[in-house]
Amino acid sequence: MNFHTRKWIKPEDLNPNGSLFGGSLLRWIDEEAAIYAIIQLGNAKVVTKYISEINFVSSARQGDIIELG
Structure with missing residues (x-):
């Protein structure tokens, strides 16, 4: 199963930079990740235990659209 969503970067999503x-x-x-797990498990009682690493490669700015999946 591929699971993707898009987010539009709005002013409330920005840092001071x-x-x-x-x-x-x-x-x-x-x-x-929670939505994906809920669909796969068929159980809405899930929690995040651990996120190992996030590599921030480039910045997103207001008005950009990013895709997560």
Whole structure:
């Protein structure tokens, strides 16, 4: 199963430098992983135990659209 979603970067998602706040991205990744797990397991009672590594390669700015999957 491929699972993808897109997010539009809005002003409330930005850090003081005008780029995407890492916490917003982590929240979206966590939500995406939870939805995937719920669908796979057929059980809505899931929690995030561990995220090993996130490699921030480039910045996203207001108005950009990013794809998670």
